[in-house]
Amino acid sequence: MRRNGSAGARPRWLAAQACRAVLDRGQALDEVLASLLDKVENARDRALVRRLANGVMRNWPALDFIVRELLERPMRSGDRVIFFLLTVAVHELRDAREPDHAVVHAAVAAAGDFRGGRLRGLVNAVLRNFQRRREALQKQVARDPVRDLGYPRWLIDHIDQDWPGEREGILAAGNAVPPLWLRVNRRCWTPQQALEALEAAGIQAMAMPDFPDALVLRERVRVSDLPGLAEGRLSVQDGAAQLVVDEMALEDGLRVLDACAAPGGKSAHILERADVDLTALDVSADRLIRVEKTLKRLGLDARLQCGDACRPRDWWDDRRFDRILVDAPCSATGVIRRHPDIRWLRRASDVDALIQTQRAMLNALWPLLAPGGILVYATCSVLVAENAGQFQSFLERHADACLIEHSELPGRPGDPGRQLLPGDQDCDGFFCAAARRLQPE
């Protein structure tokens, strides 16, 4: 599409399209952005589209409400992209990083090529109207928890029920912009060497005492600018996800199964820690390609296996594993700060289906563990039914499973397992629990 005059028009238009793809069509924001931004050369424009689309996701109920209030009549479905353009602009006006006149100008220009520009006047009028009614509208937003907090009702209620008194903190952490966590590849660098390399590149980072392989960056940097990334010395991985290997008590020579491996972050960490014989399993052949790429960049090797963790008879070679990691598909309610669209893409009914899958996976994989071996169960969820509730019921079903406590590791002691809530130690929300298989009597 040809864009006219205003340089800011194109990023606003793309942000509106991205929001529409997520909120009207149920597509994942990362995937939409990957394809929309493919042809955008200017890095600042790409960053702006991301920031605006993420901002709309975090504030969707308020923005949807405000734009509906400001429109005199509902917008025709064919003009829906203009509705999203208005939500992007209202978000920017509320966010106040740019002068109001620049935001209005860019939004009007962005509407310029749509249907011969006949909605430019409407965009201008709605945004001017917002400037006049801003205070009253903000008060209306603040009166409704869904609009004010920016989450769907079912999730607010679920978190209230699971974490009484912690709701505000969990939801606020989910709306914060996370720091960039790095994992240092122990086979190449110590964290100190990595710190020095980053400093030499003008990037300030800090080590994290409870996370032996991690560094945290507070400033925004382009990931591709990180020294050592292309050579496999560094990877991007949240601190919480890095805790899993410490639960696994890895040693050279063990036979290990990563049962839900893609895109390969934890498989890679396992192989950086020890010389193990690793099978990286995933049900998705497409996602296994990402594991292959991850391991190749790091110079690591695993047996890649496409298969359903709930149906081992389709892929298992009858040789038991010493360690099994079940990094299960889950609601991803712990990583909403990184993927703010998740709250609109997940439904309450998805959670019930995920709980059934997690349960089936644990049941199917436990017999594959050698006596004396360890199974580690992890999710990036904050919902008790997927976490401590799921693992407790697993322990009750398996008399030969003995819980391993890791009180020295970060996280709130769960019952059983350990839970990090979003923002705890600056991490994503995460759950992890481990059990040893007892030797037969």
Ligand SMILES: C[S@@+](CC[C@H](N)C(=O)[O-])C[C@H]1O[C@@H](n2cnc3c(N)ncnc32)[C@H](O)[C@@H]1O
């Ligand atoms: C939370 S992600 C795993 C992240 C990965 N462990 C990492 O650290 O990069 C969950 C993965 O489980 C996979 N998955 C979902 N259902 C599965 C099943 N029945 N069997 C095996 N893998 C499955 C998904 O394709 C997805 O890649």
